[in-house]
């Protein structure tokens with residue numbers, strides 16, 4: 001098939017998922033056209049089946065706010081018509097679903113039908129989308145999509161609760177390339193981070209309020225009191241200064257390393273011992289799944305879709321949002337018992353395997369095939 005993928009090109013989970021999906025589809029012989037304003041961060045491979053179309057937003061002195069959505073729709077129209085796309089798969093509703101709706105109407109005038117699939121990722125529904133400034137357009141464009149998917153059952157239910165959605169929402173869980181994340185650890189890297197074989201705790205996110213990153217530092221400080229340990233913080237975002245201040249105040253800043261945004265997450269994860277994700281909400285928690293694929297147990301909250309990924313007492317532990325005490329106690333329990341740690345590592349990996357990319361790509365292909373004409377079936381799949 002010839003598939004257009006629209007996503008945010010940044011380190012956020014939705015962009016990562018969309019890019020990995022596109023790469024996997026291209027490996028299976030589909031032509032994949034990424035439409036976005038920058039080369040997606042995980043689009044770091046050459047594949048003759050992958051095309052990248054940059055959305056350019058010309059500025060003009062009149063525009064205090066350059067009209068990205070208009071530029072995006074126009075680019076979609078151009079790519080749909082020139083590459084005769086079979087469908088558009090947009091990730092994150094705002095503004096991708098409404099831009100796709102506009103593009104769909106425009107190409108219809110040229111006699112071209114383009115099915116639009118919208119995948120909801122989380123904050124497009126639970127935070128930004130709910131805002132009444134956006135809600136009418138979000139509701140309309142989700143309803144106008146030919147198919148809607150959500151990355152967890154929790155997000156599907158949240159969407160039904162928050163918007164008047166008249167269509168069925170399919171749940172297709174996020175996935176991970178287990179082979180990539182379960183590589184052999186590079187011992188030299190571990191020795192640099194933890195020269196005295198300290199335990200390594202990791203958190204990765206965009207350091208926004210919803211991630212409750214101060215709780216990561218508080219949990220680490222409690223663990224640090226009980227055993228030698230290091231904390232690796234991957235990513236960047238608005239809460240970083242507050243985290244630095246807190247690490248200072250709690251006297252642990254010497255054991256906390258900010259690594260910034262990282263493309264080779266797997267190299268960090270495979271040398272580490274425990275992943276911490278104390279978010280206020282996660283529709284899914286892709287970062288936790290990637291950690292589990294690297295044999296890491298996860299300590300997280302039980303918010304949103306996290307219980308669909310992290311199983312309490314099996315792949316890690318869950319606690320209520322803000323319950324730093326319990327999350328610290330669970331972290332100490334796992335890290336101070338090598339046998340238990342090994343058991344949780346194995347169980348985390350085993351569960352991650354059920355979300356392996358090889359299992360989930362066919363589910364998307366099956367969804368696409370609902371919209372595939374006889375002609376595209378003959379030519380492409």
Ligand code: GMT
Nearest residue numbers: 012013014121122123282283284285286
């Ligand atoms: O977590 C973020 O703030 C980034 C956001 C995104 O859209 O890039 O992540 C959301 O989508 C991910 C991929 O589907 C999910 O794994 C994250 O749980 C979800 N984040 C939230 O719901 C807060």
